Amino acid sequence: MKVMISAFVAALVIAFAAPPVLDQFGWSSAAQTSSESVRLD
Amino acid sequence: MNGKLVGAAVFVLATLCLNPVWAQETTEVDRKSTGGAQTLEDIMARQEKLKIDEQFRSDNTGDPANAAPISEPLGTLGGRSDADAWRGVRYDNINIETQVRNPAADVLIQNGGIGWYQLREGPVINYGGGALLGIILLLVIFYFVRGRIKIDGGPAGTTIERFKAVERFGHWLLAGSFIALGLTGLITLMGRSFLIPVMGPDAFATLAAGSKWIHNNVAWAFMFGLVMTFVMWVAHNIPNKLDWQWLKAGGGIFTKSHPSAKKFNAGQKIVFWTVMVLGVSVSLSGLSLLFPFQMPMFADTFGILNSVLGTSFPTDLAPHEEMQYANLWHSIVAFVMMLAIIAHIYIGSVGMEGAFDAMGNGQVDVEWARQHHDLWVAEVEAKQGKGGSS
Numbered sequence: 465m466k467v468m469i470s471a472f473v474a475a476l477v478i479a480f481a482a483p484p485v486l487d488q489f490g491w492s493s494a495a496q497t498s499s500e501s502v503r504l505d
Numbered sequence: 506m507n508g509k510l511v512g513a514a515v516f517v518l519a520t521l522c523l524n525p526v527w528a529q530e531t532t533e534v535d536r537k538s539t540g541g542a543q544t545l546e547d548i549m550a551r552q553e554k555l556k557i558d559e560q561f562r563s564d565n566t567g568d569p570a571n572a573a574p575i576s577e578p579l580g581t582l583g584g585r586s587d588a589d590a591w592r593g594v595r596y597d598n599i600n601i602e603t604q605v606r607n608p609a610a611d612v613l614i615q616n617g618g619i620g621w622y623q624l625r626e627g628p629v630i631n632y633g634g635g636a637l638l639g640i641i642l643l644l645v646i647f648y649f650v651r652g653r654i655k656i657d658g659g660p661a662g663t664t665i666e667r668f669k670a671v672e673r674f675g676h677w678l679l680a681g682s683f684i685a686l687g688l689t690g691l692i693t694l695m696g697r698s699f700l701i702p703v704m705g706p707d708a709f710a711t712l713a714a715g716s717k718w719i720h721n722n723v724a725w726a727f728m729f730g731l732v733m734t735f736v737m738w739v740a741h742n743i744p745n746k747l748d749w750q751w752l753k754a755g756g757g758i759f760t761k762s763h764p765s766a767k768k769f770n771a772g773q774k775i776v777f778w779t780v781m782v783l784g785v786s787v788s789l790s791g792l793s794l795l796f797p798f799q800m801p802m803f804a805d806t807f808g809i810l811n812s813v814l815g816t817s818f819p820t821d822l823a824p825h826e827e828m829q830y831a832n833l834w835h836s837i838v839a840f841v842m843m844l845a846i847i848a849h850i851y852i853g854s855v856g857m858e859g860a861f862d863a864m865g866n867g868q869v870d871v872e873w874a875r876q877h878h879d880l881w882v883a884e885v886e887a888k889q890g891k892g893g894s895s
């Protein structure tokens with residue numbers, strides 16, 4: 465059961481890590497469709 | 506007998522062809538009274554869902570070459586009126602230029618949206634949701650008819666390692682993320698119809714935003730788990746002659762026999778390949794949705810299908826249509842996966858005594874293992890010199 469719970473925790477860790485990692489690569493929709501100078505974020 | 510059948514088929518076809526709703530009759534409309542523009546008959550025909558030749562307005566988009574000189578009366582209007590321009594937008598046959606950096610920015614009106622919405626809110630929810638309820642009902646009936654599949658003669662009391670920790674980790678990473686994706690996907694798909702009337706729009710907005718975050722980000726864990734389980738188990742899931750014997754015996758479910766199997770029996774191999782093939786498909790369509798307009802796939806897929814099967818799927822798709830096809834395909838494939846996984850969860854938990862231990866702590870009862878995976882037990886014991894139970 466420890467393995468099961470650790471896998472669920474790993475899924476959460478991956479989920480939280482995904483947005484900043486994607487952002488790092490410039491893979492957000494905002495980055496694809498507008499330049500930095502016109503973005504509000 | 507055959508003559509009667511052919512006669513019946515001809516009668517049915519003739520009935521369908523003469524029925525205006527099925528035959529989608531094209532109506533001839535005289536548009537002289539409106540100077541070629543839309544008439545009341547056109548509107549009424551469209552409301553009755555009759556097929557209309559739209560060429561009378563799709564081609565009527567003005568001509569700048571006919572513009573009166575600017576010095577003359579009405580010259581500033583040019584050769585193309587606002588109505589002409591909007592018809593051009595409507596039928597995508599004028600050149601739209603924009604400074605917005607977006608593949609979909611120059612599509613202002615797109616026909617497929619209504620069809621997509623109706624399919625999504627209608628058949629996808631009805632058939633998909635109905636199938637989920639149906640499989641649950643079938644499993645409940647099966648449980649009461651067949652009962653829990655017990656270990657013949659009871660457990661041996663000694664155990665054998667069925668799955669290593671890394672295998673169980675990969676399985677639960679895939680399983681946990683799939684359940685999270687399934688639930689949040691159902692909330693996203695069905696929330697408007699079933700949850701807003703119960704909990705109200707404000708509470709649902711919070712739930713929907715949370716579901717979207719989970720769905721978009723847990724998807725990466727699912728894809729990682731998919732790759733992990735494929736690498737670990739593909740060698741054990743290559744079909745062989747033994748699987749045919751297992752399938753012919755129906756896995757012994759109804760005959761209460763125990764057909765021979767190695768590490769994975771034919772039923773487990775079917776689940777494995779269902780998850781792999783549909784998992785890749787749902788991941789690709791999901792990636793297409795995660796990165797809107799960046800990964801169009803359906804025009805190319807339809808092109809390949811048309812060349813191989815001789816079909817005539819549309820290959821000139823607007824960016825929005827690509828997203829609509831991806832969304833529908835994503836939902837349909839996910840429903841098929843959910844059906845398979847619900848059956849898998851049943852047999853791996855309440856449906857069979859001793860089955861959950863394989864993924865619970867990795868240790869299964871030796872007698873359970875001999876009854877369901879006799880050849881695998883023999884292989885393990887041969888490797889361990891007959892003293893392999895722990």
